[in-house]
Amino acid sequence: MILTVTPNPSLDRTYEVPSLDRGEVNRATGERMDPGGKGVNVSRAVAAAGRRTIAVLPLGGAPGALVAELLDAQGIEVAPVPVAGATRSNISVAEPDGTLTKINAPGPELSPAEAESLLETVRRQYRSGDTDWITCCGSLPRGLGPSWYADLVARAHAAGARIALDTSGPALLAALREQPDVVKPNAEELAEAVGRPLTTVGDAIKAAEELREMGAGAVLASLGADGQLLVDASGAWFGSARVDAVRSNVGAGDSSLAGFLIAGGRGPEALASAVAHGAAAVQLPGSVMPGPADLDPSGVTVTTEIPVDRVLTEPVS
DSSP: EEEEESSSEEEEEEEEOOOOOOSOOOOOEEEEEEEEEEHHHHHHHHHHHHEEEEEEEEEEEHHHHHHHHHHHHOOOEEEEEEEEEEEEEEEEOOOOSHHHEEOOEEEEOOOOHHHHHHHHHHHHHHHHHSEEEEESOOOOOTOOOOTTHHHHHHEEEHHTEEEEEEEEHHHHHHHHTTTTEOOOOBBHHHHHHHOOOOOHHHHHHHHHHHHHHHSSEEEEEEEEGEEEEEEEEEEEEEEEEEEEEOOOTTTTTHHHHHHHTTTTTTHHHHHHHHHHHHHHHHHHSOOOOOOOGGGGGEEEEEEEEOOOEEEEEEEOO
């Protein structure tokens, strides 16, 4: 069972348009409404794979009630933490060429009591079930300091749990001191963590190795169209997949993390699962999470022969 923690969930509305014209009336050709937030997406991908998952998240107002309803409809157990503020609503506009424009609301401000209640709910849910991983994902809402994830990782490790962390900035750097078992940055977050540009795959490997020196047990790094890296105590692997057409990259990284954990959370087999899930996700509309029928394992390549000199399709300055 995979327990996910999403401190700043959302209600996500995605609109597909032929093109986005600023200042004009844009008519959508398709629309979706989904429960959102990185940890929520991980739970959705785990559930789509037929595995049990529990989503711990603060919920408030009518948007929060709708998020819980949508998750329940997808077979996801919800452990809500009631908060005074309303859950945020986000908007994404997807164009046919894969361009995605997002408008993310800030979300409610959590009180100290609500922040502690969130930590306590994680502890209670972990102790009540046979949890394989606690997965902590996304930005921190107002009211939670950068050390909140670090506190969660420390408490979880004290209880014997394995932790996967997907966040960025000061929250990531603070949590690294508590040695999370896996961290999952994208290229931009990786560059931010080490404080320098990434131009090649080799640059990304060096940055991932530095995150391990800072405390991460393993680094699963998403490099967008260039593939994914896994760096741990055993070495480094590079994974890539065939993608026929990109429809939406919303939640692709979250789907990758879910695939990694579903496959055990370590080694090249787990990386192959992560790559397959990420490749499937970008070919689906909105933030739809792939199920087993959407995966194409035959299109995935995982190797220790890493193309260190390959220039990233989207270098990070």
